[in-house]
Amino acid sequence: MIDPLVLRTDPDRIRESQRRRGENVELVDELVAADIAKRQAQTAFDELRSEQKGLGKRIGPLQGALKKAGTDEARQDAQTELDSLMTQAQALSDRVKEAERSAAAAGDVVDALWLQVSNLVNLESPIGGEEDFTVLEEVGTPRDFEAEGIEARDHLELGELLGAIDVERGAKVSGSRFFYLTGPGALLEFALLNLAMQQAVEHGLVPMITPSLVLPSAMEGTGFLGQAAENVYRIEQDDMYLVGTSEVPLAGYHSDEIIDGDRLPLRYAGWSSCYRREAGSYGKDTRGIIRVHQFDKVEMFVFCRPEDAEAEHAQLLAWEREFVDALEIPYRVIDVATGDLGSSAARKFDIEAWVPTQGTYREITSTSNTTEFQARRLRIRMRDGEQTRPLATLNGTLCAMPRVIVALLENHQQADGSVAIPAALRPFLGGRSAFTPVQ
RNA sequence: GGAGGCAUCGCCUAGCCCGGUCUAUGGCGCCGCACUGCUAAUGCGGUUUGGGUCUCAAGCCCAUCGAGGGUUCAAAUCCCUCUGCCUCCGCCA
Secondary structure (H helix, E strand, O other): OHHHHHHHOOOHHHHHHHHHOOOOOHHHHHHHHHHHHHHHHHHHHHHHHHHHHHHHHHHHHHHHHHHHHHHHHHHHHHHHHHHHHHHHHHHHHHHHHHHHHHHHHHHHHHHHHHHOOOOOOOOOOOOOOOOOOOOEEEEEOOOOOHHHHHOOOHHHHHHHHOOEEEEHHHHHHOOOOOOEEOHHHHHHHHHHHHHHHHHHHOOOOEEOOOOOEOOOOHHHOOOOOOHHHHEEEEEEEOOEEEOOOOOOEEEEEOOEEEEEEHHEEEEEEEEEEEEEOOOOHHHHHHOOOOOOOOEEEEEEEEEOOHHHHHHHHHHHHHHHHHHHHHOOOOEEEEEEEHHHOOOOEEEEEEEEEEEEEOOOOEEEEEEOOOOOOHHHHOOOEEEEOOEEOOOOOEEEEEHHHHHHHHHHHHOOOOOOOOOOOHHHHHHHOOOEEEEOOOO
């Protein structure tokens, strides 16, 4: 959610943001009107309630006086006054209840509208849709397999050759877009997990293993029940959701809390399974494990002062690059365009790894600066001297297993179908320097 | 799954039976001031969070006693539902 003060003082800023995202601009006008209506209703209730409390404050003592009254005359006077007050109070009671209902209803209208408004975009973000990103940098050089005289195999062929990936049985047991990592594949994931966590801990992030099933409040607070809702698995019987990223439980970790300013930034590295319905991507990436319904991921998450958020964002990107560098995979960094940010992000950088058999770069990490948007929704605040105010949250992928495995296998493959293991990963694989085809 | 207990403004705690000066008690912690070579001690004052009003601030008003409903002129207090924690029983590992 955006600071309501912006709506009252500079609604054009929100309109411009919605426009750049290609989202509903009229929403802002509805919100302006609803916000005014809500405040009027609230004030009306406050005044009636105040009146009611004033009456109540006189009735109590009067009843005491009535009991203690010494003479019939005194008793009579007290009774008369009490009756009069009670009549007024009874009449007021219905009006108070009515005003309370109106105020609550007006508040609900405003809340529902706010949930539809996306975060204010950063004005540096390139404007446009999915294809309108800016390339910030290209790192490493894709191998020229033709020059090496190698017929490049794709990750699935390699994975099957190595006995590392089994999608056929994944489909047999769970349906399409499910897979097994077997033998060396499973060991590879553990190695990647260990390398990622080692790096995270070196940088002072707190390692976390999070729930992957969460309540609606956590899902909504992180902004995944908006346009992204169709990609979320819902457990209807228990009214819970399977998370698509540990960003959700990590953000929710401090919900409803007020954190001392001098404890910030708080940085975490969460490990969890991630579940995505992949609705609307029928026919896309149907081969292999590039797009799957369930995978594991190490995700970084930061709570910091809003004024430090951009620096933290740069830091997260640097740590993502460090990890991909260690795996010796060629990649590029892109500045994601406004139409492709998702509702929470003000700015987003993706790292895309070179995938030889596709002759293109594919997303393997994504880091978002969600500014105060999620913190407001989840009621996470910081104590800053005298005042209490929302903090900023950021997230970034450290290692999304399937896509890293894809990039690793394809980029490091050898003529005989074996795959070289980058030096950084070897300590976590018993010193092995390559995976070799079975039999 | 069954039975019972508990949930109060950072932490602990009083209040609930019997509704109304509750504007929620006291202690600890914390902040400010005073006193004092310094520190400590002591004294005084302050210390939930959110919203509204207001140019700002101050002030004032409203809400907030786990959450949501209800009863009532009036709810921390009475009733119902839910959530979490604890104890016991059952079941499973």
